[in-house]
Amino acid sequence: MSEQIQEIKGWLYEAGEKIKASFREELKVDQKSNRTDLVTNMDRDIQKFLIENIQSTYPKARILAEESGYNTLDTMEGTVFVIDPIDGTLNFVLEKENFCIMLAVYEEGQSKLGFIYNVMQEELYWGGREFGVYCNEKKLTKPENKLLSEGLIGMNAHMYLHNQYEAQKIGEVSMGVRMSGCAGIELIAILKGTRIGYLSNLSPWDYAAGCAMLDAFDFPYSGLTGKPLHFNGREHFVAGTPKMVEEVSKILQFP
Ligand code: IPD
Ligand code: CA
Ligand code: CA
Numbered sequence: 001m002s003e004q005i006q007e008i009k010g011w012l013y014e015a016g017e018k019i020k021a022s023f024r025e026e027l028k029v030d031q032k033s034n035r036t037d038l039v040t041n042m043d044r045d046i047q048k049f050l051i052e053n054i055q056s057t058y059p060k061a062r063i064l065a066e067e068s069g070y071n072t073l074d075t076m077e078g079t080v081f082v083i084d085p086i087d088g089t090l091n092f093v094l095e096k097e098n099f100c101i102m103l104a105v106y107e108e109g110q111s112k113l114g115f116i117y118n119v120m121q122e123e124l125y126w127g128g129r130e131f132g133v134y135c136n137e138k139k140l141t142k143p144e145n146k147l148l149s150e151g152l153i154g155m156n157a158h159m160y161l162h163n164q165y166e167a168q169k170i171g172e173v174s175m176g177v178r179m180s181g182c183a184g185i186e187l188i189a190i191l192k193g194t195r196i197g198y199l200s201n202l203s204p205w206d207y208a209a210g211c212a213m214l215d216a217f218d219f220p221y222s223g224l225t226g227k228p229l230h231f232n233g234r235e236h237f238v239a240g241t242p243k244m245v246e247e248v249s250k251i252l253q254f255p
């Protein structure tokens with residue numbers, strides 16, 4: 001297994017230990033754009049820890065990361081590391097579980113590796129088109145290509161409540177709607193085959209790692225007009241089994 005994979009796994013395990021240790025201390029929570037958009041000292045510390053490791057090992061790589069100073073990039077040329085230091089910050093603050101650390105490596109705009117670490121479950125999902133997808137040491141088998149009507153669908157709660165992009169109709173065709181509040185957990189569920197898809201409104205650090213692993217299974221993802229994801233700001237998002245994404249594209253009438 002490549003040295004890079006071992007190295008990144010090591011950073012993520014260490015980051016996970018820092019998060020667990022932080023439960024013994026008081027968390028510092030700040031609001032960003034509104035009362036439900038939070039950032040904590042741990043989001044900032046984990047991002048800083050990962051960026052320091054990346055910069056000392058890969059000084060030429062570009063970095064795209066959620067928290068301050070790193071959240072835009074002019075180009076995906078060269079090697080790009082995409083980081084979400086804590087995905088599901090609200091869950092982290094209120095539940096102390098159901099959050100992940102996410103990291104992806106892209107080369108010349110193509111996915112190479114994705115890592116989603118569910119810290120409290122101690123499950124590290126990782127992989128890419130050259131490697132397949134693993135949960136810790138166990139290789140996952142490619143999920144069945146199920147129809148929308150044959151499985152559970154993950155959704156962004158705001159989209160479902162406000163019925164954006166026919167979210168309620170899509171939910172009704174499925175066997176049931178689930179909302180975890182954590183993009184990483186939703187994307188893992190598609191990789192495991194426990195959900196047939198995910199509809200959301202995401203930033204690049206929310207989808208980069210999951211999409212790198214979906215590429216290993218040739219499972220599709222795109223914006224909700226059918227255009228490829230642009231890695232430049234927030235956009236509506238669908239991913240899932242090929243059959244599910246095709247059905248969603250028909251409902252939304254995109255090519
Ligand atoms: C958020 C979560 C949430 C999704 C939001 C994301 P954050 O990430 O993944 O499930 O609905 O769009 O921004 O801010 O907790 O890293
Ligand atoms: Ca956030
Ligand atoms: Ca996120």
Ligand code: CA
Nearest residue numbers: 066084086087
């Ligand atoms: Ca985050």
